Amino acid sequence: MSHLLTGVPASPGIAIAKAYRLESEGSVPQRKAVDDIAAEKKRLKEAVEAAKADIDRIREETLERLGPPKAEIFEAHLFLLEDPDLIDAAMDQIESEGINAEYALHEVASGIMEALRSMDNEMLRERAADVKDITGRVITKLEGREHIALSELNSETILIAKDLTPSDTAQLNLEFVRGFVTEIGSRTSHSAIMARSLELAAVVGAGSDASGIRTGDMVILDATAGQVIVNPSDRQLEEYSVRKREYEEYQIRMRSYVERPSVTADGAQVELASNIGGIDDLEKVLANGADGIGLFRTEFLYMGRTTFPTEEEQYSVYKHVLEKMGGKRVVIRTLDIGGDKELSYLQLPKENNPFLGLRAIRLCLERKNLFRIQLRALLRASVHGKLAIMFPMIAVLSELQEAKRILAEERAKLEQEGIPVSHSLEVGIMIEIPAAALAADILAKEVDFFSIGTNDLIQYTMAADRMNESVSYLYQPHHPSILRLVQLVIQAANRNGKWAGMCGEMAGDSAAIPLLLGLGLHEFSMSASSVLPARELVSRLSKQEWSRLTEQALGMSSQQEVLDFVNQQLRSEA
C-alpha cells in the first residue's frame, strides 16, 4: 500500500528511487555480559582494522574522484580510529565491566560526543559527527552488517534521515543521491540550504511518519509540492515518471535562458533583476543570470546583533556585492527598520500602529547619525560598481529632499577628505505609500528612478494587513485600483525621462508580468529562482499587444476579472 507524507518543500525537483535510511544516533547497541574478555577485545580490534581498510579504500576513491580536500575528512577518520581515548578506552571498558565490544565503544563514543557538543566552538561541535561516523562504522562491522556510507552509495537513492549533519552532506555522492527527506528541519536549516545549493530535490520536516520509510522502499519525492509517496502504485510511478521528465525538460529549457537578453517578442528590452537579503544570495543571482540587483535589503547587516554595524563593515559588504555584480546595476535600499522589524539596541518606544509609525526613512531622518554612517559606506563603495541608492517609504517631497541633502553633505565631506565617490551614482525612492504614487509626477523631478514596493503599497492602499487572515483576501495585486496606481508611477517616470522598476512580490508573478510590461515597467526585481521563468515568459510576449490589453484590464471591475482575462490571453498565445 502506498502512502503519502507531506513536509516542507526545501529544494525543488522530482526524484524517483529506492530509499536508503541513514542510521540515526538513537540506535543503541544492546549491553551484554561476555565471558571471554580476550576474545571480545580481539573482536573489537578486528572490527577496527576492517573499518580502517574500508575508510582507506574510500579515501583513495575520493582522492581520485574529487581531489585532496574532499579526501582529507577520511584521513582524519583514520587518525581518529587510532585514538587511545576512543579505542583503548573501549578496550578498558570491555575488561573492567566484562561487556560486549559494541556497547563499550558506544558508551565511550557517547561521552566524547557529548563533550564535543558542549563546546563553544562550532568547528569542534561538528567533530561529534565524525566520531559518530567512525564508531557507527566499527559497530556495524561488529554486528556483521555491511556499512553503506553516504559516499559509497552506488545506485540511485533517496536518502531518508532524521536530519542531515554538515558532515553527512559533505559526503553525499551526487552521482547517485537523487534527493532526501528529513524528519526535522525547516526551509532555513542547514540541510535545506545545502540541498538548494546542490540543486538536489529535498523535503524537510516531514515529521515522524518519515521514520517508517525503510531502506529499499520505493519512494517518489515531489519536492516541488513537498510530498513524499512511499511504495507508490504502478499508476503513480507512471504518472510521476512523466512529471519528472517534464520537469527536467522545463529545467533544461529554463537554463537556456541564462545568457539570453531580457527582450520581448517584439524587441522591447526590459531588466530582470533579483532581490537579495545578503551576500549569501549572490551566487544564486549570478547562476540565474539576473540583469542586476533590484533590491538589496540592508536590514540583515543590522539585525541579529547587539551593536550597530560600523561604516567599515558596511563598506566591505557593499563593495563585495558591487564587485561581484560586475557592471550590472545594484539598487541598495537604506535601512528599512521599524514597523514589524525591530532592533533591540535601537530601543525604540512601543507604538500603537507600528506600520503607520516611525519606520524606514522616517526613522533614518530622526536618527541622522545612523543614516549618515550608512550613506558614507554606500558613497565610498559607489566606485566599485554601478550603484543606485534607494530611500524606502517616502511619503512626501520634503522627506526626499532632506534625505538627498544629507547624502550631498556626506558626499562633500568625503570629497574633502580626498575619498573618491562615483559620479554616475543613481538616487531613487521606493514607492510604497499611495500618497507617493499619487504625487509621482512631482517626486519624479527629484529622483533618478522609482521602484514600486507592492507588498506595502497594496496593504496601505487596501488598508488591510495581509498577515491577518480575516482581511488577507484584500491583498489583491491584480486589482484595477492597484494597477492604476502602478500606471501613475510608471507614466510619471516616463514623462520625466526616469526609469521605473518594481521590487515587490508582484514583479515575479507570471500573471502580473504581462500587465506590468503593458504598463511600461522597465525593471522587474524578484527572487533569483523566478528570473529565468520570467525571462522565458517575457520572450513570448509582445509589449505593444499587452499595452493595448492592459488598457482593457484597467477598466475592469475586479481582480478576478483581470486574472481571468490575463490567463485567457496567455493561453490563446501559447
Add this chain to the structure above:
Amino acid sequence: MVSQTFTVIHPQGFHVRPAKLFVEKANTFPCKVTLFKGEKKANGKSSLGLLTLGISRGDEIRLEADGDQEEQALHELGHMLTKIYEE
C-alpha cells in the same frame, strides 16, 4: 615528572589540525604527556582528548611529561604548542 604553563595566542584556538600534529609529535616520546586546562585534563597522545579540552585564545595550558625523555618532550612539545598557535 616535569611541567610548564603556556598561554594560547592563536585566535582560533586548538582545533583539528594542530591537535593531530601535536599528537603525532607526542607519540614520538615514550613518556606520558598530559595537558591541563583548569580542572580538565587530557591525554596528550589523544586528539579527541585535546579537542574536548576546548582550548581557545588566551587559555593557560599546563603541559606535563612523565617518564623517559620527559625533559625533551616538555621542551619540544611546549615549543610546538606555541609554535602551532603561531601558524
